[in-house]
Amino acid sequence: MKQPIPSNGTLPLKVGDRVRIVPEWQDPGDDQYERLVIEVPVDTTRVLIRTLILDMTIQPTEWIEADKLVHLPPITHNL
DSSP states (O other): OOOOOOTTOSSOOOTTOEEEEOGGGOOTTGGGSEEEEEEOOTTOSEEEEEEEOTTOSSOOEEEEEGGGEEEEOOOOOOO
């Protein structure tokens, strides 16, 4: 069974994971935005990601191969 394994991991990505596009696959400006996995179909290596751009009403999405992504740790808040 195919699984969406990021370039820096061994576990498949899941909905809600924070990711970054691997530098060699980035377009100019890609490093400025946060991205989240929003869909992970069964038996595929691709995921749907949403780019979070605060100024935009509709946030852009794109399908991308998981091995072109880096999994980032979740954000934790210390209160």
